[in-house]
Amino acid sequence: MEKERLFRLSAKKLTELLSKREISNLDIVNDVVERTQEVEPIVKSYITTNMHGAIASAKKIDKLIYKSIFKGNKVEPLMGIPIAIKDNISTEGMHTTCGSKILAGYRPIYNATVIKNLKNSKIVIMGKTNMDEFAMGSSTENSSFWSTHNPWNLSNVPGGSSGGSAAAVAVGEVILALGSDTGGSVRQPASLCGVVGLKPTYGLVSRYGLIAFASSLDQIGPITRNVEDCALLLNVIAGHDPLDSTSVLKEKEDYTEYLKQNINGLKIGLIKELMGKGISNSVKDSVYKAMDLFSSLGAFCEEVSLPSLKFALSAYYIIAPAEASSNLARYDGIRYGLRAKRVKSFRSMYRKTRSKGFGDEVKRRIMLGTYALSRGYYEAYYLQAQKVRTLIINDYKRVFRNFDVLISPTTPTVAFKIGERSEDPLTMYLSDACTIPVNLAGIPAISIPCGVDNGLPIGLQIMTPHFKEGLLIKTAYNFEKNFSFKLKPLYKKYRE
Amino acid sequence: MEKISIEDVKHVAKLAELDLTEEEINKFVDQLNIVLEHAGKISEIDTSGVEPTSHAIDFKNVFRDDIVKKSVNKEDALSNSQKIVQDLFELPLMIEE
Amino acid sequence: MDFEIKIGLETHVELLTDSKMFCGCSTKFGSPPNTQTCPICLGHPGTLPVINKKAINYTIKVALALNCKIANFTQFHRKNYFYPDLPKGYQISQYDLPVGLNGYLDIELDGNKKRIRISRVHIEEDTAKLIHFGKTGRISEAVGSGLDFNRSGIPLLEIVSAPDIENVEQAKAYVVLLKRILEYLEISDCNMEEGKFRIDTNISVRKKEDIYSKVRTELKNLNSFRFLEKGLSYEIKRQKEILSKGQKLYMETRHFDSETMTTKPMRVKEVAEDYRYFPEPDLVPMIIDKKWVEEIKKTIPELPYRRAKRIKEQYNLPNNDVQIITSTKEMADFFEFCAKTYPYPKKISNWITGDMLYYLNQEQIQIEECKIKPQNLVEMLRMIDKGLISGKIAKSVFKDMFKTGEMPETIVRRKGLEQISDVEKISNIIDEVINGNPDVVKQYLSGKEQVLAFFIGQVMKKTKGKANPRIVNDILKKKLKRMSF
Numbered sequence A: 001m002e003k004e005r006l007f008r009l010s011a012k013k014l015t016e017l018l019s020k021r022e023i024s025n026l027d028i029v030n031d032v033v034e035r036t037q038e039v040e041p042i043v044k045s046y047i048t049t050n051m052h053g054a055i056a057s058a059k060k061i062d063k064l065i066y067k068s069i070f071k072g073n074k075v076e077p078l079m080g081i082p083i084a085i086k087d088n089i090s091t092e093g094m095h096t097t098c099g100s101k102i103l104a105g106y107r108p109i110y111n112a113t114v115i116k117n118l119k120n121s122k123i124v125i126m127g128k129t130n131m132d133e134f135a136m137g138s139s140t141e142n143s144s145f146w147s148t149h150n151p152w153n154l155s156n157v158p159g160g161s162s163g164g165s166a167a168a169v170a171v172g173e174v175i176l177a178l179g180s181d182t183g184g185s186v187r188q189p190a191s192l193c194g195v196v197g198l199k200p201t202y203g204l205v206s207r208y209g210l211i212a213f214a215s216s217l218d219q220i221g222p223i224t225r226n227v228e229d230c231a232l233l234l235n236v237i238a239g240h241d242p243l244d245s246t247s248v249l250k251e252k253e254d255y256t257e258y259l260k261q262n263i264n265g266l267k268i269g270l271i272k273e274l275m276g277k278g279i280s281n282s283v284k285d286s287v288y289k290a291m292d293l294f295s296s297l298g299a300f301c302e303e304v305s306l307p308s309l310k311f312a313l314s315a316y317y318i319i320a321p322a323e324a325s326s327n328l329a330r331y332d333g334i335r336y337g338l339r340a341k342r343v344k345s346f347r348s349m350y351r352k353t354r355s356k357g358f359g360d361e362v363k364r365r366i367m368l369g370t371y372a373l374s375r376g377y378y379e380a381y382y383l384q385a386q387k388v389r390t391l392i393i394n395d396y397k398r399v400f401r402n403f404d405v406l407i408s409p410t411t412p413t414v415a416f417k418i419g420e421r422s423e424d425p426l427t428m429y430l431s432d433a434c435t436i437p438v439n440l441a442g443i444p445a446i447s448i449p450c451g452v453d454n455g456l457p458i459g460l461q462i463m464t465p466h467f468k469e470g471l472l473i474k475t476a477y478n479f480e481k482n483f484s485f486k487l488k489p490l491y492k493k494y495r496e
Numbered sequence B: 001m002e003k004i005s006i007e008d009v010k011h012v013a014k015l016a017e018l019d020l021t022e023e024e025i026n027k028f029v030d031q032l033n034i035v036l037e038h039a040g041k042i043s044e045i046d047t048s049g050v051e052p053t054s055h056a057i058d059f060k061n062v063f064r065d066d067i068v069k070k071s072v073n074k075e076d077a078l079s080n081s082q083k084i085v086q087d088l089f090e091l092p093l094m095i096e097e
Numbered sequence C: 001m002d003f004e005i006k007i008g009l010e011t012h013v014e015l016l017t018d019s020k021m022f023c024g025c026s027t028k029f030g031s032p033p034n035t036q037t038c039p040i041c042l043g044h045p046g047t048l049p050v051i052n053k054k055a056i057n058y059t060i061k062v063a064l065a066l067n068c069k070i071a072n073f074t075q076f077h078r079k080n081y082f083y084p085d086l087p088k089g090y091q092i093s094q095y096d097l098p099v100g101l102n103g104y105l106d107i108e109l110d111g112n113k114k115r116i117r118i119s120r121v122h123i124e125e126d127t128a129k130l131i132h133f134g135k136t137g138r139i140s141e142a143v144g145s146g147l148d149f150n151r152s153g154i155p156l157l158e159i160v161s162a163p164d165i166e167n168v169e170q171a172k173a174y175v176v177l178l179k180r181i182l183e184y185l186e187i188s189d190c191n192m193e194e195g196k197f198r199i200d201t202n203i204s205v206r207k208k209e210d211i212y213s214k215v216r217t218e219l220k221n222l223n224s225f226r227f228l229e230k231g232l233s234y235e236i237k238r239q240k241e242i243l244s245k246g247q248k249l250y251m252e253t254r255h256f257d258s259e260t261m262t263t264k265p266m267r268v269k270e271v272a273e274d275y276r277y278f279p280e281p282d283l284v285p286m287i288i289d290k291k292w293v294e295e296i297k298k299t300i301p302e303l304p305y306r307r308a309k310r311i312k313e314q315y316n317l318p319n320n321d322v323q324i325i326t327s328t329k330e331m332a333d334f335f336e337f338c339a340k341t342y343p344y345p346k347k348i349s350n351w352i353t354g355d356m357l358y359y360l361n362q363e364q365i366q367i368e369e370c371k372i373k374p375q376n377l378v379e380m381l382r383m384i385d386k387g388l389i390s391g392k393i394a395k396s397v398f399k400d401m402f403k404t405g406e407m408p409e410t411i412v413r414r415k416g417l418e419q420i421s422d423v424e425k426i427s428n429i430i431d432e433v434i435n436g437n438p439d440v441v442k443q444y445l446s447g448k449e450q451v452l453a454f455f456i457g458q459v460m461k462k463t464k465g466k467a468n469p470r471i472v473n474d475i476l477k478k479k480l481k482r483m484s485f
């Protein structure tokens, strides 16, 4: 029988083995590198890999681990664990493209705050993962470079926009990953790849160094294979950052503490509006079964209505493009990135650079957002959308008076075929119908696997009030412990 | 909501500094209309008396003190630009078309 | 033909903070290009702004000094437009909720007061500096351009007046007073050459009967008081001429050309400007409560017009003196320092508005930069009062003090300039002069008393100006009188 490969193990398990000195950090990194070499040509999770850099880091960390153990200290959580970073997070000196040609060749001169946090914890960065250009998309097909394939079924999408991160974690190219979530971009690909994805409360994780899509909605979140690893990674990246004015001043929590608690007596509401038209039967079925499981664990489950959610998608497709149209104005060819050649004036430099550098979906959203902010339309679109957002927030506040957590499907369907929706923006936008309201309300949400249909995973979304990530983790962990699910891609051989 | 026209698309493209081909313009007219029709549903909601929300979290008065921090060195500042002249980011002529 | 002229001024002022508006880079002027930048003020992807509190404090301070209402709730907006000097493609500025609203500034022209309303005082960030290569550095002759981001993100105050100004003189009076107030507040050094105090104007000239005309011209690049005067005058003349010919004016932005002293059209906008303002999502709103406003109020010094009024009354000085003395805070401080230890304010004022001003202008420096300190002047005035030096000698002592900063006593001693009050010594010299000029004595005796001045001049010449003039006068008259008998 083949020896159990390290890339399949959880971060928690790997730390145990490191502590016992049964393996070295280099063993872990080598195994992950080997797996990447096996599957990367087929899955294509990465835009940029950092294999040599990672091996060098692992060697240094091995020395630190040795010293630490020699002194009788424990190996710090996540020390030496390989992580993949979505390519819209700024890494000093390491190619960062946001999945766009307009940033091809860009090497940031600074690290995002989350990257500093990872480095402080001695987590090993394996590379930068593929994504929909500027995080605009739900399939990773909008990457300017190539599409990433769903490791469960290579002809399907991995979801998006953090598709590269989710696929890499699911297939074992890496143990942990970071994604970003503006309208579901962590949770949706996590759901379609059968892994765990968490979007923190707006303001819990610093956005400094996250290349902006929609500033009032963006959050960086962990993508992992289980809830415990998710809690460990959240411990590292959460916390106040003076460089981000929207970062909350709040004492640090140890989210693993919540893993010890049960959910007896917990009040769970299933959002009625997210179980209607457009949700496939298999998905509904799994969510109802999840409700039964929660009930069996001592929780009270009930359906609950948030009528304003009907308008969430509409409001989102005004607010997000509007902010994006402004955030993407800085790509002008002057200070970094692509610059069109042979231009006569700076205006033609702008136009040629931006027209060449941005892909279709990005242009579409810039157009949409510019229109929604333009004279004569601002009140009807942008301002009205911001008011609808108030209604959505109030709706959540109201139901959270009676419920501790809310649940819904993460996505309306399992992963769709590559190419199936790429020419139809509206249908593509509907893939995020269940995740978008959460971003508008700023609340935290997690997606965890809750079933499989036709060889493709189904995700359950759990939501809590602002800054109740602990409760979120507790609820998800209790479910995960009592639900049997196998992450098949980890055991798949992609080459004969 | 009114429909977006070819002229609207051209105007918006200018505001956003995008050069669109005729083909792109035609495609965007159709696609933007479909999306706007859907997004326009928000106009059905009565929001009288409702305050707009910019952030879901209610933060106020976040400041920094007036303290000078080290700037990056010039080489780093200029390192990602395609064209540098005399330590300046070079531009095409400042004429407007 | 009767015309009505309306002028509104938009003033941009760089604040005197140590660090930039939204990042920690230094605001120091004149460093080599692109050495005071960071990912934030270069607009790199993923960076975020954080508000410099001192800049907000300064904005409140100015708004209060200009009699504005301070917004209780205020926030930043993004002003979206593309221009190479704007790294993010938007300027973080203020829109419908500026820090200060609805203030005023009272100017005085020939003794007449006029109130100019201030529509708003808001805070924003400065842009990068565009540099044009070419022989002249002028846009029209440039062979290329480049960007220096040292200026990018420096806190920039915008003060917008209502179109209440009716002529060039009022415009100038407004700007002079505004600049003086800002200097008094010590929130900017207002150096116009360094672009820290910049004026844009809106001018509309219309025929009196044309009450519905709303056409106005924006005029930019008026970076000195002289250019402001020349530019406005030219523009008013140009517009009047066009209207007199029965032609129409249209909305445009014009650029003042300091070579030709004329204005030229800058750009005809192809798209009507649409800045697509929306609340800056990377920043959070500010609540300026009463307590905060009170704290800032305490930091506001007595402002020029109040001070002028007080100085006039307290020291009983003529208007002209008061105007000069209060033209800068430092000069007023100098005067009041002296007045604290010396009891004759008019004498102090005479020296400041006379010799002091003359030398300051000659050297092109400010009073705080010159070597004379209040103690020097006071000491010198006392020496005059005690008869130790004459007024005339004092003038040369002052000149020396201005050069060296030495105390007057030291100069007088070093140069042997003590006044001669010794009656016998003076008497002997007078005898010499009388005996040496019998013809002139004859003239005097025949009734031509004007020649007395001649004798005094001669005595002074012989004593190198050191003889006490009062004593010379007395003895001379007595001696001549005796001769007439």
Ligand SMILES: [Mg+2]
Pocket (backbone or CB within 6 Å): C093, C124, C158
């Ligand atoms: Mg301005």
Ligand SMILES: [Zn+2]
Pocket (backbone or CB within 6 Å): C020, C023, C024, C025, C036, C037, C038, C039, C040, C041, C042, C153
């Ligand atoms: Zn900076």
